[in-house]
Amino acid sequence: MGAALTTSRRLRLLETAYAHGIRHFDTAPLYGQGEAESLLGRFSRGKRDSITITTKFGLTPRPIPAWFRPLIPTARALNRRLLIPYRQRRSAQQDQLNQGLKDDSNQLKIEVRPASIAAIETPLAPPVANGPSPPVEYSAAVLRDQIETSLRKLRTDHIDYYLLHECQASYLNQPFLEILEKLVQEGKIRHFGIGSGRWQSRCIINQYPTLPWVVQIPDGLTDHDTSWFSERSSQHLFTHSTLRLSLEKGRGSEQHVLALWAEITNQNPERPGLLGEVLLHAALTKNSLGCVIFSSGNPERIRSNAEILRAATAYRPAAEQLLDALIAAPASTPI
């Protein structure tokens, strides 16, 4: 929804995903300034039984003042014509700058591997008693109100996966968790879980280990503790942002990853689009029992990503080799 597209184009993107076999859709009250749920509800008419939907609790868009509403179409058009091209130019300039820095002095090394390996083995400290307070009240009344709004916008009588959006352990309380379980019994939600960062999710799981959490986490190429989460998410592990994180974090490391992949698979490392494929294969291998989520405003990419998902099993041994190779060479690989 961030791509400033028209509603019909957004609906066509969802149709493209569906036509290519994608059957799970992730949304939230926050997304698209509150419009994403309604759009998904519109799209899912006649398809509801063949898809699963995730939506979330806890973050809502800031209300738009009444005086600004008539200006929204103009703001969107300006965004499309000026702001997005400007950001793209800035991003290209940054890439050039990074390339220069890398060529000059290799200054861009980002060493994340040793830290993430340590995170796998280090037991968590006991939960913090006083943490930050939540952006909305974690109470039965607010929860029921938000669920009813989401059900209405999604035009459905149940939500398959209901996640606590960017939740932290300090937000939770026993009565709130009991209501979540009650909502499952009532059939309004099928599963509940956490849609937060990796560290916050770990803290919540450790604090409430017996609850049947569904877990949804960002999963960059160099996050190597994904199996910790798949072992602990009772129904499903959803991973996301694999492309965004690795493409951003990995600036300068693309050639290294592509060279390793080319060596393992005998593919041409120069082939356009190969990096995205590699990242998706790695994410699918790390989360082979769960679900990998991506976003795209480009129908061709949606189609090709769906094909990658279909070929995932055949590429798993190669992706495992790639992940092992990246673990074996942490110091010299700026990822």
Ligand SMILES: NC(=O)c1ccc[n+]([C@@H]2O[C@H](COP(=O)([O-])OP(=O)(O)OC[C@H]3O[C@@H](n4cnc5c(N)ncnc54)[C@H](OP(=O)(O)O)[C@@H]3O)[C@@H](O)[C@H]2O)c1
């Ligand atoms: N708390 C949470 O639960 C939480 C947090 C963050 C995200 N999410 C969910 O995860 C979804 C995905 O997250 P995300 O958008 O941050 O990350 P992502 O899907 O990893 O990255 C999206 C970006 O990757 C590009 N892309 C897509 N396919 C590509 C390919 N094959 N090769 C190269 N680039 C490709 C897209 O560009 P184009 O549009 O140009 O294709 C887009 O800019 C979100 O939409 C949201 O539903 C959930």
